[in-house]
Amino acid sequence: MTFSVPPLPYSYDSLEPYIDTETMKEHHDFHHTAYVTGLNQVISEVPQAKGYSLTKLLSETIHDKSIDAAIRKRINNFGGGHYNHSLFWQFMSKDSNAKDIDPQFTAWLKKENFDLEKLKDVFNKSAMSIFGSGWVWLVYVDGKLDIIGTTNQDPVLSLGVNYIPILGLDLWEHAYYLKYKHERKKYVEEWWSVVNWKNVSKFFVEYALKGKPIDVKDDGSIN
Numbered sequence: 001m002t003f004s005v006p007p008l009p010y011s012y013d014s015l016e017p018y019i020d021t022e023t024m025k026e027h028h029d030f031h032h033t034a035y036v037t038g039l040n041q042v043i044s045e046v047p048q049a050k051g052y053s054l055t056k057l058l059s060e061t062i063h064d065k066s067i068d069a070a071i072r073k074r075i076n077n078f079g080g081g082h083y084n085h086s087l088f089w090q091f092m093s094k095d096s097n098a099k100d101i102d103p104q105f106t107a108w109l110k111k112e113n114f115d116l117e118k119l120k121d122v123f124n125k126s127a128m129s130i131f132g133s134g135w136v137w138l139v140y141v142d143g144k145l146d147i148i149g150t151t152n153q154d155p156v157l158s159l160g161v162n163y164i165p166i167l168g169l170d171l172w173e174h175a176y177y178l179k180y181k182h183e184r185k186k187y188v189e190e191w192w193s194v195v196n197w198k199n200v201s202k203f204f205v206e207y208a209l210k211g212k213p214i215d216v217k218d219d220g221s222i223n
């Protein structure tokens with residue numbers, strides 16, 4: 001077993017009442033685990049990918065035409081699932097506080113003609129426009145701000161290592177259906193109450209500004 005599920009950085013009930021305990025248990029223990037199990041399985045079938053980092057798999061291997069397309073699709077789906085969820089747990093905290101936003105992040109928003117309110121507005125609209133399962137992301141691309149949707153578990157990294165996801169929201173029904181049912185809009189709006197601005201700032205300053213892809217380790221940890 002190469003890849004493993006990271007422990008949640010907080011307890012299952014930490015994000016109540018915005019994200020309920022049952023959803024967190026299912027989401028982390030079942031869904032994230034299933035992506036990791038699938039990734040370990042597919043990697044065991046591709047000897048040349050043995051020992052590759054998650055970053056390499058998702059930025060290079062999935063584009064390597066010498067590998068069977070169906071295998072690459074599985075690496076994309078399961079590897080993307082592992083990468084995206086490892087980030088997602090870090091995007092949230094019970095101690096969400098906008099005071100934790102790094103001034104460099106605020107300055108960047110301003111340079112890009114954004115502020116926090118506009119960011120939330122554009123991000124939420126993008127979240128509502130995703131059809132079916134997917135994610136919405138705030139990304140840093142060569143210094144510019146972009147808000148993009150991805151479908152299924154496609155990782156932002158597959159667009160290029162210069163696409164650095166600073167914040168992202170899981171829009172699969174498994175992320176909210178137990179509590180919010182069909183009310184995706186309510187979930188999207190409430191979710192901002194648990195955004196971990198400390199980590200968003202860290203991803204911006206330590207990765208985006210340095211032009212480095214966020215290096216999610218095999219065990220889902222991020223330095």
Ligand code: MN3
Binds near residue numbers: 027031170
């Ligand atoms: Mn999910």
